[in-house]
Amino acid sequence: MNIIVCIKQVPDTTEVKINPETGTLIREGVPSIINPFDTYAIEEGLRLKEKFGGKVTVISMGPPQAMEALKEAVAMGADEAILLSDKAFAGSDTWATAYTLSQAIKKLGEFDLILCGKQAIDGDTGQVGPGIARQLGISQLTYVFKIRHLDPESRTIVVERLLEEGREVVETKLPALLTVVKDINQPRYPTFLGIRRATRMQIPVWGAADLPGADSSKFGLKGSPTQVVRVFNPPKREGKVEIIQADSVDEAASILADKLLAEKVI
Amino acid sequence: MDFALTEEHQMVRKMVREFAEKEIAPYIKELDRKHQYSRDILTKMGQQGILGICIPVKYGGAGMDYISLAIACEELERVDTSARVVLSVHIGLNSLSLLQWGTEEQKQKYLVPQAMGQKIATYALTEPNAGSDAVGIQTTARKEGDHYVLNGEKMWISLADVADHFLIIAWTDMEKKKKRDHSGMSAFIVERSFPGVKTGTIHGKLGVRAGNTGSITLTDCMVPAENLLGQEGEGFKIAMSALDGGRYTVAAGAVGLIEACLEASVRYANERYAFGVPIGQHQLVQQMIAKMVARRDAGRWLVYYAGWLKNQGIRNTRETSLAKWINCDAAFDSAADAVQIHGAYGYCDEYDVERYLRNSKGAVIYEGSREIHQLIQAQYALGYRQDKPLRCELPAYDPVEWQSEG
Numbered sequence: 163m164n165i166i167v168c169i170k171q172v173p174d175t176t177e178v179k180i181n182p183e184t185g186t187l188i189r190e191g192v193p194s195i196i197n198p199f200d201t202y203a204i205e206e207g208l209r210l211k212e213k214f215g216g217k218v219t220v221i222s223m224g225p226p227q228a229m230e231a232l233k234e235a236v237a238m239g240a241d242e243a244i245l246l247s248d249k250a251f252a253g254s255d256t257w258a259t260a261y262t263l264s265q266a267i268k269k270l271g272e273f274d275l276i277l278c279g280k281q282a283i284d285g286d287t288g289q290v291g292p293g294i295a296r297q298l299g300i301s302q303l304t305y306v307f308k309i310r311h312l313d314p315e316s317r318t319i320v321v322e323r324l325l326e327e328g329r330e331v332v333e334t335k336l337p338a339l340l341t342v343v344k345d346i347n348q349p350r351y352p353t354f355l356g357i358r359r360a361t362r363m364q365i366p367v368w369g370a371a372d373l374p375g376a377d378s379s380k381f382g383l384k385g386s387p388t389q390v391v392r393v394f395n396p397p398k399r400e401g402k403v404e405i406i407q408a409d410s411v412d413e414a415a416s417i418l419a420d421k422l423l424a425e426k427v428i
Numbered sequence: 429m430d431f432a433l434t435e436e437h438q439m440v441r442k443m444v445r446e447f448a449e450k451e452i453a454p455y456i457k458e459l460d461r462k463h464q465y466s467r468d469i470l471t472k473m474g475q476q477g478i479l480g481i482c483i484p485v486k487y488g489g490a491g492m493d494y495i496s497l498a499i500a501c502e503e504l505e506r507v508d509t510s511a512r513v514v515l516s517v518h519i520g521l522n523s524l525s526l527l528q529w530g531t532e533e534q535k536q537k538y539l540v541p542q543a544m545g546q547k548i549a550t551y552a553l554t555e556p557n558a559g560s561d562a563v564g565i566q567t568t569a570r571k572e573g574d575h576y577v578l579n580g581e582k583m584w585i586s587l588a589d590v591a592d593h594f595l596i597i598a599w600t601d602m603e604k605k606k607k608r609d610h611s612g613m614s615a616f617i618v619e620r621s622f623p624g625v626k627t628g629t630i631h632g633k634l635g636v637r638a639g640n641t642g643s644i645t646l647t648d649c650m651v652p653a654e655n656l657l658g659q660e661g662e663g664f665k666i667a668m669s670a671l672d673g674g675r676y677t678v679a680a681g682a683v684g685l686i687e688a689c690l691e692a693s694v695r696y697a698n699e700r701y702a703f704g705v706p707i708g709q710h711q712l713v714q715q716m717i718a719k720m721v722a723r724r725d726a727g728r729w730l731v732y733y734a735g736w737l738k739n740q741g742i743r744n745t746r747e748t749s750l751a752k753w754i755n756c757d758a759a760f761d762s763a764a765d766a767v768q769i770h771g772a773y774g775y776c777d778e779y780d781v782e783r784y785l786r787n788s789k790g791a792v793i794y795e796g797s798r799e800i801h802q803l804i805q806a807q808y809a810l811g812y813r814q815d816k817p818l819r820c821e822l823p824a825y826d827p828v829e830w831q832s833e834g
Contacts, residue, residue, distance in 0.1 A: 233435075233439070234439070234442075237439060237443070351443050351446060351447055351476060352439065352442075352443045353476075353477060353490075354440070354477050354481065354490035354491070354492055355477075355490070355491075357436055357439040357440060357443065358436060358491070358831065360439065361434070361435045361436045361439065
């Protein structure tokens, strides 16, 4: 099994602060982590490798510091890693990100499976995984909760998807792209051996020039159809507190029910 | 000079922190309340390789250096002292002693499963009537054929009920015992399964209630002669060099406890209002925070310096003792301040700081009380004390050798 895992480095959720003046995320000095959903994708990749053999390649697009996230994935057991980092990639929206990642995956050659987290906890779009699948013209199985069956011989995969209304069982042919939810497994910690491997590994950094087959007008901000106009906090909800005065609990409940009906809450 | 932690060290810190926060933090308050020891946490530490962190790969360890051991201790004690205590006895006092003094056979038989976390180890010098006065111990080991017969009682032993292997210090020369000549002491590797070993739990401790502490009773305990660690008469030297390992882990853990106090205090000082402002705005609260920062940073460099000496293979008895004394006092003072900053809430177990305070006291007493460490420091300064070379020194950290398989 040749498995590719796409990961993103995101600010540590518990530490995120918003600049009240500009309304933007304060990223300076904020610790970064691997997008938590992506750690489940890494774990699933490692488990499949342990079961079927092969290798796991992690790939990330981001600033040079995203190298840390890749090293952590290697410390968990990934075999190879590639960082896509170039000023030309800056400002990419989900479309341009999916395009760039898919170009890099094409360059890597043959693969059986691409794994992604269901979404990143900073942007929360959940679009990059499906975008990559579309760019590569392969099946996408999103919100995967469980891989029921995988047969490298007949090149089929059966998964359970976790949907709002229930679970859905679907089957497709390999190669395919899966986005996984956190219920799929329990990610392992990096190991000491893995940490040593990661710190000694020379992880290649690919820029725009390393993707010669790609259309460079589709990279970065200029290749992004999405334009962010403004980032802002939703206005604070103005609430009014009213204490219902009544002689008995029943009477108070009755007044409350009338008011809720009048407000069309119930 | 190079003060930088390597990328490897930083990744070790991140991993152990994540481990401690996920595997220990969610359960520790309840375990502490119930005075309950969790074997599960120990098992997971073993699976993660933490129990053999600085032991060479060829002896079943993870092959990291002594600084990594300190970092792991810091991160474990940042969550709870009981987890760091495991590294103190299992690695600091026992496994490092086997690495330093053990024969190849002893290393294969005992160090390998310990480093892999399959067997748990501890160290037993202290007795009901002998703590700081180590020469005052009463346990004896009488040679009979190809065995030693051990009799005596050890007390205040961490993991007494849990450990599979004990490093026991006992008198082998009864004449020297009478004269209090410590060259009559020897060290033994004792398995729990040996006949005549019994352990009991000590209840009612002020702190480290999620940790196991107990006594070991040896009644005509038969120990094979090949389980003598080092030579006959080297027991005191082994016991003291073991403390160079144990005290190092205690000193490092204390830094983690200070860090925990600081983090909790900063959080609370920004949340809690008094006189219309967050209490962090009040200068006397700031003073307590500033002292915690100073203690943490100063303590960290004392430990890392001792660790650097260990990595270089340079004797560090004085530096380790200094770090242990200063940091354990500093942890106790920081925990007391953390409770003070939290006010009445800090006095209750709704917040963690009361546990930090209770946990910090033990280390001011064990592995050399603060009084003993002051005597040691003064004796070095006054020229009353000098380190003599040991027959076996703790090996310097050599990354190539420590990470090779064979």
